[in-house]
Amino acid sequence: MAITVVGDPATNPRYYRKLDEIGLAVHRLPDRRVAYDQLALVHTPSYLKRTGDGFSEEWVGRRPDLVVRASKGAGAALRAASLVYRDDARKIFVPDGGRPHAGPDSSDRGCIYNDLAMTAMWLKRRGMKVAVVDLDG
Numbered sequence: 001m002a003i004t005v006v007g008d009p010a011t012n013p014r015y016y017r018k019l020d021e022i023g024l025a026v027h028r029l030p031d032r033r034v035a036y037d038q039l040a041l042v043h044t045p046s047y048l049k050r051t052g053d054g055f056s057e058e059w060v061g062r063r064p065d066l067v068v069r070a071s072k073g074a075g076a077a078l079r080a081a082s083l084v085y086r087d088d089a090r091k092i093f094v095p096d097g098g099r100p101h102a103g104p105d106s107s108d109r110g111c112i113y114n115d116l117a118m119t120a121m122w123l124k125r126r127g128m129k130v131a132v133v134d135l136d137g
Contacts (some may be wrong), residue, residue: 012095034075041121070112077115
């Protein structure tokens, strides 16, 4: 069985080690930062300005490094969705994705950007039906 993994192995090395241990054939794709217009599908301009400047309710002070990491996680989720949309991959794992708790104008529970809502909106605009099931409330 093969799986496509979108993300940076340095961000979550334990996932990549586990995939190697299991013996899955892994096709690795790098992450990339998500574009502003994609984030604007679910976040307000004022929130994107604040986070773009490195600020969030999740930490004290300015942390552009954490915003870059969140942007790459959202970019990886969107890249995975585009692979599915184009039928280029069937089984995809995004170790740094799955951050559904950010609201339109706020972060929550470590989620800076709501990559699930953004990806769902991106797919819906392309005529796909989308269901998101949040199991951790």
